Amino acid sequence: MLTGMNRKLFWLVLILALIGSWLPYFNILNGLVWVGPLSLPLAWVFTCNIVLTLCAIAMYPLYFKPLSERIDAFERKEGGHE
Numbered sequence: 001m002l003t004g005m006n007r008k009l010f011w012l013v014l015i016l017a018l019i020g021s022w023l024p025y026f027n028i029l030n031g032l033v034w035v036g037p038l039s040l041p042l043a044w045v046f047t048c049n050i051v052l053t054l055c056a057i058a059m060y061p062l063y064f065k066p067l068s069e070r071i072d073a074f075e076r077k078e079g080g081h082e
Contacts, residue, residue, distance in 0.1 A: 007062075014055045021048035 024030045024041035035043040 010055065010058070010062075013051065017048045017051040017055065021045050021052065 021044075024045060029044050030041050033040040038046070
């Protein structure tokens with residue numbers, strides 16, 4: 001599990017990648033420069049989307065799995081809902 005500082009770093013990376021994926025819409029990093037077969041804005045957005053996808057995959061065991069376990073424990077304690 002991530003500690004408090006690592007969780008802050010995780011959220012910082014997520015927010016920066018989210019902001020970075022919107023930069024070409026505001027005419028930042030929007031020059032006609034080629035990075036391999038891709039233009040700079042497309043390569044930048046692809047890179048940010050890869051980081052966001054990895055963050056979404058990492059978010060499941062950090063937040064949603066513990067929440068599900070707490071809900072299951074609460075339902076077992078209360079006898080379920082009927």
